Protein backbone atom coordinates (compact mmCIF):
# COMPACT_ATOMS: atom_id res chain seq x y z
CA UNK A 1 0.00 0.00 0.00
CA UNK A 2 1.26 3.41 -0.92
CA UNK A 3 0.83 5.66 2.09
CA UNK A 4 -0.76 9.09 2.01
CA UNK A 5 1.19 11.56 4.08
CA UNK A 6 -0.21 14.93 3.08
CA UNK A 7 -2.84 16.13 5.53
CA UNK A 8 -5.08 17.68 2.86
CA UNK A 9 -5.13 14.41 0.95
CA UNK A 10 -5.91 12.40 4.07
CA UNK A 11 -8.76 14.79 4.79
CA UNK A 12 -10.07 14.28 1.28
CA UNK A 13 -9.77 10.53 1.62
CA UNK A 14 -11.77 10.60 4.86
CA UNK A 15 -14.54 12.41 3.00
CA UNK A 16 -14.47 9.80 0.25
CA UNK A 17 -14.89 7.17 2.95
CA UNK A 18 -17.84 9.11 4.38
CA UNK A 19 -19.35 9.37 0.91
CA UNK A 20 -19.22 5.58 0.54
CA UNK A 21 -20.53 4.95 4.06
CA UNK A 22 -23.63 7.06 3.61
CA UNK A 23 -24.21 5.79 0.08
CA UNK A 24 -24.05 2.11 0.94
CA UNK A 25 -26.28 2.44 4.00
CA UNK A 26 -28.90 4.31 1.96
CA UNK A 27 -28.71 1.64 -0.75
CA UNK A 28 -29.09 -1.13 1.85
CA UNK A 29 -31.97 0.67 3.53
CA UNK A 30 -30.51 -0.07 6.94
CA UNK A 31 -27.21 0.07 8.82
CA UNK A 32 -25.28 2.20 11.26
CA UNK A 33 -24.20 5.63 10.00
CA UNK A 34 -23.51 7.40 13.32
CA UNK A 35 -20.64 5.28 14.59
CA UNK A 36 -19.27 4.68 11.10
CA UNK A 37 -18.94 8.40 10.49
CA UNK A 38 -17.43 9.17 13.89
CA UNK A 39 -14.66 6.68 13.23
CA UNK A 40 -14.03 7.74 9.62
CA UNK A 41 -11.02 9.99 10.22
CA UNK A 42 -9.28 7.52 12.52
CA UNK A 43 -10.03 4.65 10.13
CA UNK A 44 -8.72 6.61 7.16
CA UNK A 45 -5.43 7.33 8.87
CA UNK A 46 -5.06 3.71 9.94
CA UNK A 47 -5.63 2.38 6.44
CA UNK A 48 -3.95 5.06 4.35
CA UNK A 49 -1.08 6.16 6.53
CA UNK A 50 -0.43 4.07 9.61
CA UNK A 51 -0.82 0.37 8.88
CA UNK A 52 1.25 -1.92 6.69
CA UNK A 53 -0.74 -4.40 4.63
CA UNK A 54 -1.14 -5.72 1.12
CA UNK A 55 -4.65 -6.01 -0.34
CA UNK A 56 -3.38 -8.56 -2.85
CA UNK A 57 -2.12 -10.73 0.00
CA UNK A 58 -4.66 -10.36 2.81
CA UNK A 59 -2.93 -13.15 4.78
CA UNK A 60 0.55 -11.66 4.57
CA UNK A 61 2.19 -12.71 7.86
CA UNK A 62 3.73 -9.37 8.70
CA UNK A 63 0.71 -7.16 8.05
CA UNK A 64 -0.60 -4.94 10.79
CA UNK A 65 -3.93 -6.17 12.10
CA UNK A 66 -7.09 -4.13 12.44
CA UNK A 67 -9.97 -5.46 14.52
CA UNK A 68 -13.25 -3.58 14.37
CA UNK A 69 -14.45 -4.31 17.86
CA UNK A 70 -17.54 -2.15 17.30
CA UNK A 71 -18.70 -4.39 14.49
CA UNK A 72 -21.83 -2.36 13.75
CA UNK A 73 -19.52 0.17 12.09
CA UNK A 74 -19.15 -2.39 9.30
CA UNK A 75 -19.84 0.24 6.60
CA UNK A 76 -16.73 2.09 7.77
CA UNK A 77 -14.63 -1.07 7.50
CA UNK A 78 -16.06 -1.95 4.09
CA UNK A 79 -15.45 1.55 2.75
CA UNK A 80 -11.86 1.40 4.00
CA UNK A 81 -11.24 -2.06 2.55
CA UNK A 82 -12.73 -1.18 -0.84
CA UNK A 83 -10.86 2.11 -1.11
CA UNK A 84 -7.65 0.37 -0.04
CA UNK A 85 -8.10 -2.12 -2.89
CA UNK A 86 -9.34 -5.31 -1.23
CA UNK A 87 -12.35 -5.36 -3.55
CA UNK A 88 -14.16 -3.13 -6.03
CA UNK A 89 -16.07 -0.16 -4.70
CA UNK A 90 -19.04 -1.28 -6.76
CA UNK A 91 -19.46 -4.23 -4.38
CA UNK A 92 -20.38 -1.78 -1.61
CA UNK A 93 -23.85 -1.70 -3.14
CA UNK A 94 -24.38 -5.27 -2.01
CA UNK A 95 -24.22 -4.37 1.67
CA UNK A 96 -26.68 -6.39 3.78
CA UNK A 97 -28.17 -8.17 0.77
CA UNK A 98 -28.68 -11.88 0.32
CA UNK A 99 -25.46 -13.68 -0.72
CA UNK A 100 -23.37 -10.55 -0.21
CA UNK A 101 -19.91 -10.81 1.34
CA UNK A 102 -20.73 -7.54 3.05
CA UNK A 103 -22.80 -8.88 5.89
CA UNK A 104 -24.62 -6.54 8.25
CA UNK A 105 -21.74 -7.07 10.67
CA UNK A 106 -18.30 -8.15 9.40
CA UNK A 107 -17.97 -11.89 8.72
CA UNK A 108 -14.36 -12.94 8.30
CA UNK A 109 -15.13 -16.26 6.67
CA UNK A 110 -16.70 -14.42 3.76
CA UNK A 111 -14.58 -11.37 3.17
CA UNK A 112 -10.78 -11.24 2.93
CA UNK A 113 -9.38 -8.31 4.88
CA UNK A 114 -11.77 -8.84 7.77
CA UNK A 115 -9.51 -10.41 10.40
CA UNK A 116 -12.30 -11.81 12.56
CA UNK A 117 -16.07 -11.62 12.72
CA UNK A 118 -17.43 -9.02 15.12
CA UNK A 119 -20.84 -7.66 16.00
CA UNK A 120 -21.27 -8.88 19.53
CA UNK A 121 -19.76 -5.96 21.41
CA UNK A 122 -17.05 -6.22 24.01
CA UNK A 123 -14.92 -8.91 22.40
CA UNK A 124 -12.52 -7.16 20.04
CA UNK A 125 -10.00 -6.12 22.66
CA UNK A 126 -9.69 -9.69 23.96
CA UNK A 127 -9.22 -11.01 20.44
CA UNK A 128 -6.63 -8.31 19.80
CA UNK A 129 -4.82 -9.34 22.98
CA UNK A 130 -4.59 -12.88 21.64
CA UNK A 131 -3.22 -11.67 18.32
CA UNK A 132 -0.76 -9.31 19.98
CA UNK A 133 0.44 -12.03 22.33
CA UNK A 134 0.89 -14.43 19.42
CA UNK A 135 2.87 -11.70 17.66
CA UNK A 136 5.23 -11.58 20.64
CA UNK A 137 5.48 -15.37 20.89
CA UNK A 138 6.23 -15.59 17.17
CA UNK A 139 8.77 -12.74 17.29
CA UNK A 140 6.79 -10.72 14.80
CA UNK A 141 6.92 -6.95 14.52
CA UNK A 142 3.37 -6.32 13.37
CA UNK A 143 1.08 -4.10 15.39
CA UNK A 144 -2.53 -4.66 16.37
CA UNK A 145 -5.14 -1.89 16.26
CA UNK A 146 -8.68 -2.14 17.52
CA UNK A 147 -11.49 0.38 17.37
CA UNK A 148 -13.96 0.33 20.24
CA UNK A 149 -17.15 2.25 20.85
CA UNK A 150 -17.50 4.15 24.09
CA UNK A 151 -20.83 2.51 24.93
CA UNK A 152 -19.05 -0.75 24.28
CA UNK A 153 -16.91 -0.06 27.33
CA UNK A 154 -19.96 -0.96 29.44
CA UNK A 155 -19.08 -4.58 28.70
CA UNK A 156 -17.08 -6.09 31.56
CA UNK A 157 -15.02 -8.18 29.20
CA UNK A 158 -13.32 -5.05 27.86
CA UNK A 159 -11.84 -4.52 31.30
CA UNK A 160 -10.79 -8.14 31.62
CA UNK A 161 -8.86 -7.61 28.39
CA UNK A 162 -7.50 -4.28 29.61
CA UNK A 163 -6.07 -6.04 32.66
CA UNK A 164 -4.61 -8.82 30.55
CA UNK A 165 -2.94 -6.50 28.03
CA UNK A 166 -1.02 -4.55 30.63
CA UNK A 167 -0.20 -7.71 32.60
CA UNK A 168 1.38 -9.15 29.45
CA UNK A 169 3.00 -5.80 28.51
CA UNK A 170 1.46 -5.84 25.05
CA UNK A 171 3.12 -2.72 23.67
CA UNK A 172 2.29 -3.88 20.15
CA UNK A 173 -1.39 -3.26 20.88
CA UNK A 174 -3.23 0.00 20.33
CA UNK A 175 -6.87 0.41 21.32
CA UNK A 176 -8.75 3.41 20.00
CA UNK A 177 -11.91 4.48 21.78
CA UNK A 178 -14.37 6.34 19.58
CA UNK A 179 -15.54 8.65 22.35
CA UNK A 180 -18.63 10.07 20.68
CA UNK A 181 -20.56 10.13 23.96
CA UNK A 182 -23.57 8.36 22.52
CA UNK A 183 -24.85 4.83 22.62
CA UNK A 184 -28.27 3.54 21.51
CA UNK A 185 -30.22 4.69 24.52
CA UNK A 186 -28.58 8.10 24.54
CA UNK A 187 -25.81 9.98 26.36
CA UNK A 188 -23.21 7.51 27.65
CA UNK A 189 -22.99 9.44 30.91
CA UNK A 190 -26.72 9.07 31.48
CA UNK A 191 -27.00 5.43 30.44
CA UNK A 192 -23.95 4.26 32.39
CA UNK A 193 -21.38 6.77 33.46
CA UNK A 194 -17.91 6.16 32.00
CA UNK A 195 -16.06 9.12 33.42
CA UNK A 196 -13.43 9.49 34.68
CA UNK A 197 -12.46 7.39 31.69
CA UNK A 198 -8.83 8.40 31.54
CA UNK A 199 -8.36 7.48 35.20
CA UNK A 200 -9.86 4.07 34.52
CA UNK A 201 -7.42 3.23 31.72
CA UNK A 202 -4.62 4.66 33.78
CA UNK A 203 -5.55 2.43 36.70
CA UNK A 204 -5.48 -0.54 34.35
CA UNK A 205 -1.89 0.24 33.41
CA UNK A 206 -2.27 1.65 29.91
CA UNK A 207 -0.43 4.45 28.16
CA UNK A 208 -3.09 7.04 27.35
CA UNK A 209 -3.19 9.52 24.48
CA UNK A 210 -5.99 12.09 24.33
CA UNK A 211 -6.89 13.54 20.96
CA UNK A 212 -9.55 15.16 18.85
CA UNK A 213 -10.56 12.18 16.73
CA UNK A 214 -11.33 14.38 13.73
CA UNK A 215 -8.06 16.30 13.72
CA UNK A 216 -5.82 14.60 11.18
CA UNK A 217 -2.52 15.81 12.58
CA UNK A 218 -3.49 14.87 16.14
CA UNK A 219 -4.41 11.37 14.96
CA UNK A 220 -1.13 11.06 13.07
CA UNK A 221 0.96 12.09 16.03
CA UNK A 222 -0.99 9.81 18.37
CA UNK A 223 0.09 6.80 16.32
CA UNK A 224 3.66 8.10 16.22
CA UNK A 225 3.59 8.29 20.00
CA UNK A 226 2.21 4.76 20.22
CA UNK A 227 5.29 3.49 18.34
CA UNK A 228 7.55 4.84 21.06
CA UNK A 229 5.74 3.29 24.03
CA UNK A 230 7.48 0.30 25.59
CA UNK A 231 6.12 -2.41 27.90
CA UNK A 232 2.59 -1.00 28.01
CA UNK A 233 -0.41 -1.17 25.74
CA UNK A 234 -1.64 2.15 24.37
CA UNK A 235 -5.16 3.52 24.33
CA UNK A 236 -6.11 6.53 22.26
CA UNK A 237 -9.15 8.23 23.73
CA UNK A 238 -10.47 10.05 20.70
CA UNK A 239 -13.06 12.78 21.24
CA UNK A 240 -15.43 12.42 18.31
CA UNK A 241 -18.84 13.49 17.10
CA UNK A 242 -21.31 10.77 16.30
CA UNK A 243 -22.51 11.19 12.72
CA UNK A 244 -19.58 13.54 11.98
CA UNK A 245 -19.67 15.11 8.55
CA UNK A 246 -23.41 14.93 7.94
CA UNK A 247 -24.84 17.96 9.73
CA UNK A 248 -28.29 16.56 10.46
CA UNK A 249 -26.85 13.33 11.84
CA UNK A 250 -24.30 14.91 14.14
CA UNK A 251 -24.73 14.22 17.85
CA UNK A 252 -28.07 12.53 17.31
CA UNK A 253 -28.57 9.16 18.99
CA UNK A 254 -31.40 8.57 16.51
CA UNK A 255 -28.85 8.21 13.69
CA UNK A 256 -27.08 5.33 15.40
CA UNK A 257 -28.77 2.67 13.32
CA UNK A 258 -30.97 4.28 10.71
CA UNK A 259 -30.58 4.67 6.95
CA UNK A 260 -31.15 8.05 5.30
CA UNK A 261 -34.05 8.29 2.85
CA UNK A 262 -33.59 9.61 -0.70
CA UNK A 263 -33.79 13.27 0.20
CA UNK A 264 -31.61 12.88 3.26
CA UNK A 265 -29.06 11.01 1.17
CA UNK A 266 -28.95 13.81 -1.39
CA UNK A 267 -28.40 16.36 1.31
CA UNK A 268 -25.72 14.27 3.01
CA UNK A 269 -23.79 13.54 -0.17
CA UNK A 270 -23.93 17.20 -1.17
CA UNK A 271 -22.30 18.24 2.09
CA UNK A 272 -19.63 15.59 1.83
CA UNK A 273 -18.97 16.28 -1.85
CA UNK A 274 -18.49 19.96 -1.11
CA UNK A 275 -15.69 19.11 1.30
CA UNK A 276 -14.19 16.57 -1.10
CA UNK A 277 -13.97 19.22 -3.80
CA UNK A 278 -12.78 21.97 -1.53
CA UNK B 279 -13.44 -54.94 31.90
CA UNK B 280 -10.01 -56.25 31.17
CA UNK B 281 -8.44 -53.46 33.16
CA UNK B 282 -8.77 -52.50 36.79
CA UNK B 283 -7.52 -49.06 36.17
CA UNK B 284 -9.18 -46.28 38.13
CA UNK B 285 -8.02 -42.79 37.26
CA UNK B 286 -9.64 -39.42 36.67
CA UNK B 287 -10.25 -38.73 33.03
CA UNK B 288 -8.60 -35.35 33.54
CA UNK B 289 -5.28 -37.17 33.88
CA UNK B 290 -5.60 -38.39 30.31
CA UNK B 291 -6.09 -34.82 29.20
CA UNK B 292 -3.14 -33.58 31.27
CA UNK B 293 -0.87 -36.26 29.83
CA UNK B 294 -1.97 -35.61 26.28
CA UNK B 295 -1.17 -31.93 26.71
CA UNK B 296 2.32 -32.87 27.86
CA UNK B 297 2.76 -34.95 24.74
CA UNK B 298 1.35 -32.24 22.50
CA UNK B 299 3.68 -29.77 24.17
CA UNK B 300 6.60 -31.88 22.99
CA UNK B 301 5.47 -32.59 19.47
CA UNK B 302 3.64 -29.44 18.47
CA UNK B 303 5.14 -26.05 19.30
CA UNK B 304 1.90 -24.33 18.28
CA UNK B 305 -0.11 -25.87 21.09
CA UNK B 306 -0.85 -23.37 23.85
CA UNK B 307 -2.91 -23.92 26.97
CA UNK B 308 -5.12 -21.35 28.69
CA UNK B 309 -6.83 -21.69 32.02
CA UNK B 310 -8.96 -19.47 34.23
CA UNK B 311 -7.52 -20.03 37.69
CA UNK B 312 -8.35 -23.73 37.89
CA UNK B 313 -5.18 -25.22 36.51
CA UNK B 314 -4.57 -27.63 39.38
CA UNK B 315 -8.06 -28.98 39.10
CA UNK B 316 -8.11 -29.27 35.31
CA UNK B 317 -4.57 -30.71 35.18
CA UNK B 318 -3.30 -27.97 32.91
CA UNK B 319 -0.74 -27.26 35.64
CA UNK B 320 1.26 -30.23 34.35
CA UNK B 321 1.65 -28.46 31.02
CA UNK B 322 2.28 -25.15 32.78
CA UNK B 323 5.23 -26.55 34.70
CA UNK B 324 6.84 -28.06 31.64
CA UNK B 325 6.03 -25.30 29.14
CA UNK B 326 5.61 -22.10 31.17
CA UNK B 327 5.93 -19.83 28.14
CA UNK B 328 3.09 -21.58 26.39
CA UNK B 329 0.70 -21.55 29.32
CA UNK B 330 -1.53 -18.55 29.88
CA UNK B 331 -3.50 -18.11 33.07
CA UNK B 332 -6.01 -15.36 32.37
CA UNK B 333 -7.35 -15.22 35.90
CA UNK B 334 -11.04 -15.68 36.57
CA UNK B 335 -12.14 -14.33 33.21
CA UNK B 336 -13.66 -17.01 30.99
CA UNK B 337 -15.04 -14.70 28.31
CA UNK B 338 -11.70 -13.01 27.92
CA UNK B 339 -9.99 -16.41 27.81
CA UNK B 340 -12.09 -17.66 24.91
CA UNK B 341 -11.51 -14.53 22.83
CA UNK B 342 -7.78 -14.42 23.60
CA UNK B 343 -7.68 -17.98 22.33
CA UNK B 344 -9.57 -16.81 19.25
CA UNK B 345 -6.87 -14.22 18.61
CA UNK B 346 -4.09 -16.74 19.17
CA UNK B 347 -5.72 -19.17 16.74
CA UNK B 348 -5.84 -16.46 14.08
CA UNK B 349 -2.05 -16.45 14.27
CA UNK B 350 -1.67 -20.19 13.77
CA UNK B 351 -1.62 -21.26 17.39
CA UNK B 352 -3.70 -24.19 18.64
CA UNK B 353 -5.07 -22.94 21.95
CA UNK B 354 -6.71 -25.29 24.44
CA UNK B 355 -8.96 -23.27 26.74
CA UNK B 356 -9.74 -25.13 29.88
CA UNK B 357 -11.96 -24.62 32.88
CA UNK B 358 -15.10 -26.14 34.35
CA UNK B 359 -17.70 -27.00 31.74
CA UNK B 360 -20.40 -24.82 33.32
CA UNK B 361 -18.24 -21.74 33.11
CA UNK B 362 -16.74 -22.09 29.68
CA UNK B 363 -19.95 -23.18 27.93
CA UNK B 364 -22.32 -20.97 29.87
CA UNK B 365 -20.51 -17.79 30.68
CA UNK B 366 -18.53 -17.66 27.45
CA UNK B 367 -21.27 -18.96 25.19
CA UNK B 368 -21.54 -15.78 23.17
CA UNK B 369 -17.77 -15.69 22.67
CA UNK B 370 -17.89 -19.29 21.48
CA UNK B 371 -20.83 -18.58 19.23
CA UNK B 372 -20.08 -15.19 17.75
CA UNK B 373 -16.30 -15.28 17.61
CA UNK B 374 -15.02 -18.85 17.66
CA UNK B 375 -17.68 -20.74 15.71
CA UNK B 376 -18.93 -17.93 13.51
CA UNK B 377 -15.38 -17.22 12.36
CA UNK B 378 -14.60 -20.96 12.27
CA UNK B 379 -11.52 -20.64 14.46
CA UNK B 380 -9.21 -23.41 15.54
CA UNK B 381 -9.94 -23.14 19.25
CA UNK B 382 -10.17 -26.24 21.46
CA UNK B 383 -12.54 -25.92 24.37
CA UNK B 384 -12.17 -28.29 27.28
CA UNK B 385 -14.83 -28.38 29.96
CA UNK B 386 -13.90 -30.41 32.97
CA UNK B 387 -16.40 -31.34 35.67
CA UNK B 388 -19.16 -32.57 33.41
CA UNK B 389 -22.16 -34.30 34.98
CA UNK B 390 -23.53 -34.76 38.48
CA UNK B 391 -20.68 -37.07 39.49
CA UNK B 392 -18.81 -33.83 40.23
CA UNK B 393 -20.47 -34.41 43.59
CA UNK B 394 -20.12 -32.24 46.67
CA UNK B 395 -19.67 -28.89 44.91
CA UNK B 396 -23.32 -29.10 43.95
CA UNK B 397 -25.53 -27.92 41.12
CA UNK B 398 -23.65 -24.68 40.44
CA UNK B 399 -20.57 -26.64 39.42
CA UNK B 400 -22.06 -29.65 37.65
CA UNK B 401 -22.23 -29.11 33.90
CA UNK B 402 -25.37 -30.88 32.73
CA UNK B 403 -26.21 -28.67 29.76
CA UNK B 404 -22.79 -28.32 28.14
CA UNK B 405 -23.30 -30.95 25.45
CA UNK B 406 -26.56 -29.31 24.39
CA UNK B 407 -24.97 -25.87 24.26
CA UNK B 408 -21.93 -26.99 22.31
CA UNK B 409 -23.57 -29.32 19.85
CA UNK B 410 -26.03 -26.75 18.60
CA UNK B 411 -23.18 -24.51 17.44
CA UNK B 412 -22.39 -24.73 13.72
CA UNK B 413 -18.82 -25.97 13.05
CA UNK B 414 -18.32 -27.27 16.60
CA UNK B 415 -17.16 -30.86 17.09
CA UNK B 416 -18.23 -32.41 20.40
CA UNK B 417 -16.34 -35.29 22.00
CA UNK B 418 -17.13 -36.95 25.32
CA UNK B 419 -14.48 -39.54 26.17
CA UNK B 420 -15.28 -42.34 28.62
CA UNK B 421 -12.00 -42.77 30.49
CA UNK B 422 -8.46 -41.46 30.77
CA UNK B 423 -7.18 -43.59 27.89
CA UNK B 424 -9.82 -42.22 25.60
CA UNK B 425 -9.38 -38.67 26.92
CA UNK B 426 -5.73 -38.91 25.93
CA UNK B 427 -6.57 -40.05 22.42
CA UNK B 428 -9.41 -37.59 22.03
CA UNK B 429 -7.13 -34.71 23.03
CA UNK B 430 -4.52 -35.77 20.49
CA UNK B 431 -7.18 -36.08 17.78
CA UNK B 432 -8.90 -32.76 18.35
CA UNK B 433 -5.48 -31.10 18.20
CA UNK B 434 -5.15 -32.42 14.62
CA UNK B 435 -8.64 -31.39 13.65
CA UNK B 436 -9.01 -28.02 11.92
CA UNK B 437 -11.77 -26.02 13.59
CA UNK B 438 -13.45 -25.60 16.93
CA UNK B 439 -13.97 -28.60 19.19
CA UNK B 440 -15.41 -29.21 22.64
CA UNK B 441 -14.04 -31.94 24.87
CA UNK B 442 -16.05 -32.87 27.94
CA UNK B 443 -14.23 -34.24 30.97
CA UNK B 444 -15.39 -35.33 34.41
CA UNK B 445 -14.04 -34.91 37.89
CA UNK B 446 -14.20 -38.32 39.52
CA UNK B 447 -11.74 -41.16 39.12
CA UNK B 448 -13.63 -43.82 37.21
CA UNK B 449 -12.75 -47.24 36.00
CA UNK B 450 -11.20 -47.41 32.56
CA UNK B 451 -13.32 -49.34 30.10
CA UNK B 452 -10.98 -49.00 27.15
CA UNK B 453 -7.24 -49.50 27.06
CA UNK B 454 -4.18 -48.07 25.49
CA UNK B 455 -4.69 -50.00 22.29
CA UNK B 456 -8.41 -49.50 21.69
CA UNK B 457 -9.25 -47.72 18.53
CA UNK B 458 -10.54 -44.16 18.69
CA UNK B 459 -11.81 -42.21 15.75
CA UNK B 460 -13.77 -38.97 15.96
CA UNK B 461 -17.27 -39.53 14.62
CA UNK B 462 -17.10 -43.29 14.73
CA UNK B 463 -18.99 -45.02 17.53
CA UNK B 464 -17.13 -47.66 19.50
CA UNK B 465 -18.88 -50.99 19.95
CA UNK B 466 -17.83 -52.23 23.37
CA UNK B 467 -19.75 -55.48 23.27
CA UNK B 468 -22.32 -57.10 20.99
CA UNK B 469 -25.35 -58.84 22.47
CA UNK B 470 -28.72 -59.87 21.13
CA UNK B 471 -31.15 -58.42 23.66
CA UNK B 472 -30.98 -54.64 23.26
CA UNK B 473 -28.68 -51.75 22.42
CA UNK B 474 -27.45 -49.25 24.99
CA UNK B 475 -25.67 -46.10 23.85
CA UNK B 476 -23.71 -44.09 26.39
CA UNK B 477 -21.29 -41.16 26.42
CA UNK B 478 -18.71 -40.27 29.03
CA UNK B 479 -17.53 -41.73 32.31
CA UNK B 480 -21.02 -43.05 33.00
CA UNK B 481 -19.74 -45.87 30.80
CA UNK B 482 -18.15 -47.36 33.92
CA UNK B 483 -21.63 -47.72 35.46
CA UNK B 484 -23.00 -49.08 32.21
CA UNK B 485 -20.30 -51.75 32.20
CA UNK B 486 -21.08 -52.66 35.79
CA UNK B 487 -24.73 -52.93 34.79
CA UNK B 488 -23.61 -55.18 31.97
CA UNK B 489 -22.12 -57.59 34.52
CA UNK B 490 -25.33 -57.58 36.54
CA UNK B 491 -27.39 -58.20 33.41
CA UNK B 492 -25.05 -60.95 32.35
CA UNK B 493 -25.87 -62.78 35.58
CA UNK B 494 -29.52 -62.58 34.61
CA UNK B 495 -28.84 -63.92 31.14
CA UNK B 496 -29.43 -60.60 29.46
CA UNK B 497 -26.92 -59.64 26.80
CA UNK B 498 -27.04 -56.05 25.59
CA UNK B 499 -25.04 -54.46 22.83
CA UNK B 500 -23.13 -51.59 24.37
CA UNK B 501 -21.99 -48.67 22.28
CA UNK B 502 -19.72 -45.86 23.34
CA UNK B 503 -20.97 -42.75 21.53
CA UNK B 504 -17.92 -40.69 22.39
CA UNK B 505 -18.54 -38.27 19.55
CA UNK B 506 -21.82 -36.43 19.87
CA UNK B 507 -21.09 -34.32 16.84
CA UNK B 508 -20.66 -35.33 14.08
CA UNK B 509 -22.83 -38.20 15.21
CA UNK B 510 -22.43 -41.70 13.79
CA UNK B 511 -25.80 -41.97 12.04
CA UNK B 512 -25.01 -45.26 10.39
CA UNK B 513 -24.42 -46.96 13.71
CA UNK B 514 -27.61 -45.53 15.22
CA UNK B 515 -29.76 -46.65 12.31
CA UNK B 516 -28.14 -50.06 12.18
CA UNK B 517 -29.05 -50.85 15.77
CA UNK B 518 -32.47 -49.23 15.56
CA UNK B 519 -33.17 -51.61 12.69
CA UNK B 520 -31.86 -54.54 14.62
CA UNK B 521 -33.73 -53.92 17.89
CA UNK B 522 -36.61 -51.63 16.91
CA UNK B 523 -35.82 -49.41 19.88
CA UNK B 524 -32.75 -48.03 21.65
CA UNK B 525 -31.67 -46.97 25.08
CA UNK B 526 -29.30 -44.13 26.02
CA UNK B 527 -27.42 -43.36 29.23
CA UNK B 528 -25.76 -40.04 30.00
CA UNK B 529 -24.91 -37.61 32.77
CA UNK B 530 -26.61 -34.72 31.05
CA UNK B 531 -30.00 -33.15 30.70
CA UNK B 532 -32.34 -35.21 28.60
CA UNK B 533 -33.03 -32.01 26.65
CA UNK B 534 -30.29 -31.65 24.08
CA UNK B 535 -27.94 -34.40 25.17
CA UNK B 536 -26.86 -37.71 23.67
CA UNK B 537 -30.33 -39.28 23.75
CA UNK B 538 -31.73 -36.19 22.13
CA UNK B 539 -29.08 -36.23 19.40
CA UNK B 540 -29.84 -39.88 18.66
CA UNK B 541 -33.57 -39.22 18.64
CA UNK B 542 -33.06 -36.43 16.11
CA UNK B 543 -31.43 -38.90 13.75
CA UNK B 544 -34.12 -41.51 14.26
CA UNK B 545 -37.20 -39.33 13.81
CA UNK B 546 -35.89 -38.30 10.42
CA UNK B 547 -34.34 -41.54 9.22
CA UNK B 548 -35.90 -44.51 10.99
CA UNK B 549 -38.53 -43.73 13.61
CA UNK B 550 -37.94 -45.86 16.68
CA UNK B 551 -38.51 -45.48 20.39
CA UNK B 552 -35.60 -44.20 22.49
CA UNK B 553 -35.54 -44.75 26.21
CA UNK B 554 -33.34 -42.05 27.69
CA UNK B 555 -31.67 -42.42 31.05
CA UNK B 556 -30.67 -38.84 31.70
CA UNK B 557 -31.44 -35.87 33.93
CA UNK B 558 -34.96 -34.59 33.43
CA UNK B 559 -35.41 -30.82 33.66
CA UNK B 560 -33.68 -30.21 36.95
CA UNK B 561 -30.29 -29.17 38.32
CA UNK B 562 -27.86 -31.36 40.17
CA UNK B 563 -27.16 -31.08 43.88
CA UNK B 564 -24.48 -31.87 46.46
CA UNK B 565 -23.71 -35.39 47.53
CA UNK B 566 -21.29 -38.26 47.13
CA UNK B 567 -20.91 -39.05 43.43
CA UNK B 568 -22.18 -42.64 43.84
CA UNK B 569 -25.11 -41.47 45.95
CA UNK B 570 -26.01 -38.88 43.34
CA UNK B 571 -25.77 -41.30 40.43
CA UNK B 572 -28.10 -43.65 42.23
CA UNK B 573 -30.50 -40.86 43.16
CA UNK B 574 -30.65 -39.75 39.53
CA UNK B 575 -31.22 -43.32 38.34
CA UNK B 576 -27.81 -43.62 36.75
CA UNK B 577 -26.06 -46.16 39.01
CA UNK B 578 -25.30 -49.63 37.64
CA UNK B 579 -28.11 -51.10 39.73
CA UNK B 580 -30.68 -48.57 38.50
CA UNK B 581 -29.52 -48.92 34.90
CA UNK B 582 -29.87 -52.68 35.24
CA UNK B 583 -33.47 -52.43 36.46
CA UNK B 584 -34.32 -50.02 33.65
CA UNK B 585 -32.86 -52.36 31.04
CA UNK B 586 -34.85 -55.29 32.36
CA UNK B 587 -38.09 -53.28 32.24
CA UNK B 588 -37.25 -51.95 28.84
CA UNK B 589 -36.65 -55.37 27.35
CA UNK B 590 -39.98 -56.59 28.70
CA UNK B 591 -41.90 -53.61 27.23
Ligand SMILES: Cc1ncc(C[n+]2csc(CCOP(=O)(O)OP(=O)(O)O)c2C)c(N)n1
Pocket residue numbers: 034035036038070072119120121122148149150151152153178180182183184242256
Ligand atom coordinates in the same frame (compact mmCIF):
# COMPACT_ATOMS: atom_id res chain seq x y z
C1 LIG C 1 -23.12 -7.70 23.16
C2 LIG C 1 -23.95 -6.72 22.42
N1 LIG C 1 -24.99 -6.14 23.05
C3 LIG C 1 -25.77 -5.26 22.38
C4 LIG C 1 -25.53 -4.95 21.07
C5 LIG C 1 -26.45 -4.00 20.33
N2 LIG C 1 -25.76 -2.73 20.03
C6 LIG C 1 -25.25 -2.49 18.82
S1 LIG C 1 -24.48 -1.00 18.73
C7 LIG C 1 -24.85 -0.64 20.34
C8 LIG C 1 -24.42 0.67 20.95
C9 LIG C 1 -22.97 0.87 20.79
O1 LIG C 1 -22.59 2.11 21.25
P1 LIG C 1 -21.09 2.58 21.10
O2 LIG C 1 -20.20 1.48 21.57
O3 LIG C 1 -20.93 3.87 21.79
O4 LIG C 1 -20.89 2.65 19.53
P2 LIG C 1 -20.92 3.93 18.57
O5 LIG C 1 -21.46 5.08 19.32
O6 LIG C 1 -19.51 4.14 18.17
O7 LIG C 1 -21.77 3.54 17.42
C10 LIG C 1 -25.57 -1.69 20.92
C11 LIG C 1 -26.05 -1.69 22.30
C12 LIG C 1 -24.45 -5.60 20.45
N3 LIG C 1 -24.16 -5.40 19.16
N4 LIG C 1 -23.66 -6.45 21.14
Ligand SMILES: [Mg+2]
Pocket residue numbers: 149150151178179180181182183
Ligand atom coordinates in the same frame (compact mmCIF):
# COMPACT_ATOMS: atom_id res chain seq x y z
MG1 LIG D 1 -20.65 5.77 21.17
